[in-house]
Amino acid sequence: MGKAERNRARTARNRIAAHQAAAARAEQRRRILIVTGSIGLVLVIFVALLITRALIKPGQQLGGGPISAAVARQITHVPASTLASVGIGSLPAANLPIKPISGRTLTSGGKPEMLYIGAEYCPFCAATRWSMAVALSRFGTFGPLQGIHSSAKDLYPNTPTLTFYRQRYSSPYLAFTPVENLDVQKKLLQVLTKSQNNLWVTYGTSQGSHGYPFVDFGNKAAIYGPLYSPQVLHGLTWAQVANKLKNPTDPVARAVDGEANYITASICKMTGNKPSSVCAAAPITAIESRL
Amino acid sequence: MATRPTTGKSAARTTAAARPAPGSVAGSWWQSLLRRADDALGWAMARAGSAWRALIRRAGGRLSFATLIVSVLGLGDAAYLTYQHFSSATTFAGCSGGGTVNCEAVTTSPWSYLFGSHLLPVSVLGLAFFAFMTAVNSPWGWRLPWPAAHWARLIAVIGGIALVLYLIWAELFRISAICLYCTGVHILTFILFALIVSRAAFSGLRPVGEDG
Numbered sequence: 104m105g106k107a108e109r110n111r112a113r114t115a116r117n118r119i120a121a122h123q124a125a126a127a128r129a130e131q132r133r134r135i136l137i138v139t140g141s142i143g144l145v146l147v148i149f150v151a152l153l154i155t156r157a158l159i160k161p162g163q164q165l166g167g168g169p170i171s172a173a174v175a176r177q178i179t180h181v182p183a184s185t186l187a188s189v190g191i192g193s194l195p196a197a198n199l200p201i202k203p204i205s206g207r208t209l210t211s212g213g214k215p216e217m218l219y220i221g222a223e224y225c226p227f228c229a230a231t232r233w234s235m236a237v238a239l240s241r242f243g244t245f246g247p248l249q250g251i252h253s254s255a256k257d258l259y260p261n262t263p264t265l266t267f268y269r270q271r272y273s274s275p276y277l278a279f280t281p282v283e284n285l286d287v288q289k290k291l292l293q294v295l296t297k298s299q300n301n302l303w304v305t306y307g308t309s310q311g312s313h314g315y316p317f318v319d320f321g322n323k324a325a326i327y328g329p330l331y332s333p334q335v336l337h338g339l340t341w342a343q344v345a346n347k348l349k350n351p352t353d354p355v356a357r358a359v360d361g362e363a364n365y366i367t368a369s370i371c372k373m374t375g376n377k378p379s380s381v382c383a384a385a386p387i388t389a390i391e392s393r394l
Numbered sequence: 395m396a397t398r399p400t401t402g403k404s405a406a407r408t409t410a411a412a413r414p415a416p417g418s419v420a421g422s423w424w425q426s427l428l429r430r431a432d433d434a435l436g437w438a439m440a441r442a443g444s445a446w447r448a449l450i451r452r453a454g455g456r457l458s459f460a461t462l463i464v465s466v467l468g469l470g471d472a473a474y475l476t477y478q479h480f481s482s483a484t485t486f487a488g489c490s491g492g493g494t495v496n497c498e499a500v501t502t503s504p505w506s507y508l509f510g511s512h513l514l515p516v517s518v519l520g521l522a523f524f525a526f527m528t529a530v531n532s533p534w535g536w537r538l539p540w541p542a543a544h545w546a547r548l549i550a551v552i553g554g555i556a557l558v559l560y561l562i563w564a565e566l567f568r569i570s571a572i573c574l575y576c577t578g579v580h581i582l583t584f585i586l587f588a589l590i591v592s593r594a595a596f597s598g599l600r601p602v603g604e605d606g
Contacts, residue, residue, distance in 0.1 A: 138592045152562055
């Protein structure tokens, strides 16, 4: 083999080696691109979500107004068969923020007293009020109902609900004392009496603090937190919520009516199971025995 | 039992003030004690170091070992969230309710079920995901000879990160609250995603030991 031939062979080998090195570098670049591209894509989506959330202004506060008679009737006349069918609905059978208590019997005007402490801005109170309205309707009669929405700046913004501020209610079995402590803007609306505040602190304290909603059933039982998530009411109107209460398979009915049965059982505990037409009904006796 | 040869370093570690007078009985006892302590420490560190290297070697390298560690951490976090879901607990250690950071608001929301279906809790899905990841990222998992297992790992982690992004969207735009334990799961899933995709890109979907 001559010198020129050897040089040609070496050049060819060098060219092949250079090609292989270039191909290896290209392959390495491709792999790096796959890794950085896929990790980068996830990060870009995440950052885009954060930026979008930061740019969204809190939703406009939805207002309130009187509930029409037809809608009010749907709230206050949920069929007993529906309530029986729902039972505890989507609520768990244990570990709810509801407990039996044993203080000096709470009365007002010679009747056992049901004290409610809540706030109009509070989304969890918004959820609880629907169930209270359904349950209390079985023991008495409401005056005209007023609709509101919870705060647009809090959790579960603009949850549709009722307000119990200056709500009229009459019953031969119990006295209902609602206190809406703060309004939708978190400004003071109704001042608690000292004894109401004491009950709230005594029976409504959980993990070192007491919050809304709090319901004292004549010092026989107390609700000291939300029993279901307000999310189920998201985006609905008062009329839509009211309309769903009669359908035992609807998620709204399973939450609202389920809590209403818990509240009914607590009221029965307070009234000494009066009236029997309500307190001896199918799910109530079972729930009451668990309280 | 092998012992490390004694060096003069141990004696040098004591300060002059603390050291008893040389030649005294107390001084020789003190130096002997220090030498023994130094030997024991050196032996323990050497054993720990070789055990650590053996562990990483058995796991198939640092990257594979890291996926196992992340999977086990995720399994613990997901197990806690699943326990909280089924116990209907209202308190989360270090994640109290009331503000934007509110574990209870997140874990009791309809979004705590897959696509709000009320059929499959997301925490159970997370637990199943990390249990699978712990299995396939174990030393035995990385050595499995079937390509399907390595594809399944990659597909699962891509599905996992997609679900994480969906859940972050739900927290930010639907629930308006953040759950710290869920965020922990999200971060661990992201790390797992980065590790597994990197390994797949650079070493292919092959068992460890075949990629040189």
